[in-house]
Amino acid sequence: xxxxxxxxxxxxxxxxxxxxxxxxxxxxxxxxxxxxxxxxxxxxxxxxxxxxxxxxxxxxxxxxxxxxxxxxxxxxxxxxxxxxxxxxxxxxxxxxxxxxxxxxxxxxxxxxxxxxxxxxxxxxxxxxxxxxxxxxxxxxxxxxxxxxxxxx
Numbered sequence: 001x002x003x004x005x006x007x008x009x010x011x012x013x014x015x016x017x018x019x020x021x022x023x024x025x026x027x028x029x030x031x032x033x034x035x036x037x038x039x040x041x042x043x044x045x046x047x048x049x050x051x052x053x054x055x056x057x058x059x060x061x062x063x064x065x066x067x068x069x070x071x072x073x074x075x076x077x078x079x080x081x082x083x084x085x086x087x088x089x090x091x092x093x094x095x096x097x098x099x100x101x102x103x104x105x106x107x108x109x110x111x112x113x114x115x116x117x118x119x120x121x122x123x124x125x126x127x128x129x130x131x132x133x134x135x136x137x138x139x140x141x142x143x144x145x146x147x148x149x150x151x152x
Contacts, residue, residue, distance in 0.1 A: 012041055012042055012043070013040075013041045014038060014039065014040050014041070015038070015039040015041070016036065016037070016038050016039075017036075017037045017039075017135060018034065018035070018036060018037070018135065019034075019035040019036075019037050019050070019119075019133040019134065019135060020032055020033070020034055020035070020133070020134050020135075020137075021033045021034075021035055021052075021131055021132070021133055022131070022132040022133075022134065022143065023129045023130075023131055024129055024130045024131075024132070024147055025129045025130075027147060030129060033052055033053075033054070033055075033058065034052075034053045034054070035050050035051060035052055035053065035133070036050075036051045036053060037049070037050055037051075037119055037133075038051070039119060044065070044066070044067065045063055045064070045065055045066075046063070046064040046066065046116060047061060047062075047063055047064075048061065048062040048063070048064070048119045048120065049061050050062070050119075050120075050133075060073075060074075062114075062119070062120060064114075064116055066116065069097075070102070071099050071112065071114060073109070073112065074109070076101055076102070076103070076105075076108065076109070077101070077102040077103075078099035078100060078101055078102060078110065078112055079099060079100065079102045080097040080098065080099055080100075081097075081098045081099065081100045081111065084097075084098035084111075085097055085098060086098060086113050086121070086146075086149050088121065088139075088142055088145070088146070090138070090139060090141070090142060091118065091121065091134070091135070091139055091142070092115055092117060092118045092121075094115045094116075094117050094118070095115065096113040096114060096115045096118070096121050097113075097114060097115060098111045098112075098113060098149070099111060099112040099113075099114050100112075106126075107126055107127045108126070109123060109124075109125055109128075110123075110124055110125075111123075111124045111149075111150060112124070113146065113149060113150065119133070120133050121133060121146060122146050122147075122149070122150045123150070124150035124151060130147060130150050130151065132146050132147065132150075
């Protein structure tokens with residue numbers, strides 16, 4: 001008799017989705033851009049690759065480390081800010097955590113609204129435009145709430 005047992009409990013996979021980037025300067029919409037988001041899920045790291053469909057210089061990678069619940073974006077680490085979550089049930093059943101720089105800088109990027117299933121919902125910038133990534137045009141109805149959360 002032969003018995004086969006698998007001890008692998010790994011979560012791996014690749015998900016590809018479309019996103020529309022909405023770029024805001026203060027509270028006015030400046031432009032929109034189309035992206036392809038590829039999420040590569042591994043045991044210890046999830047990679048989010050945002051590929052701009054018209055300008056590859058605007059591509060970006062974000063890394064999520066589930067064990068520590070940290071995000072690596074550009075050359076900085078981001079950690080969740082306590083008691084500052086954002087719910088957008090029309091977009092994701094999982095709440096978005098408000099990530100801030102682990103070692104804050106005066107003109108640093110942030111906050112970042114993020115959850116592992118969706119990826120980045122929004123990026124706030126003190127000295128630059130704010131960014132919101134949406135899957136569907138129907139999600140536009142909560143755009144103001146997202147911008148408010150990024151600028152509070």
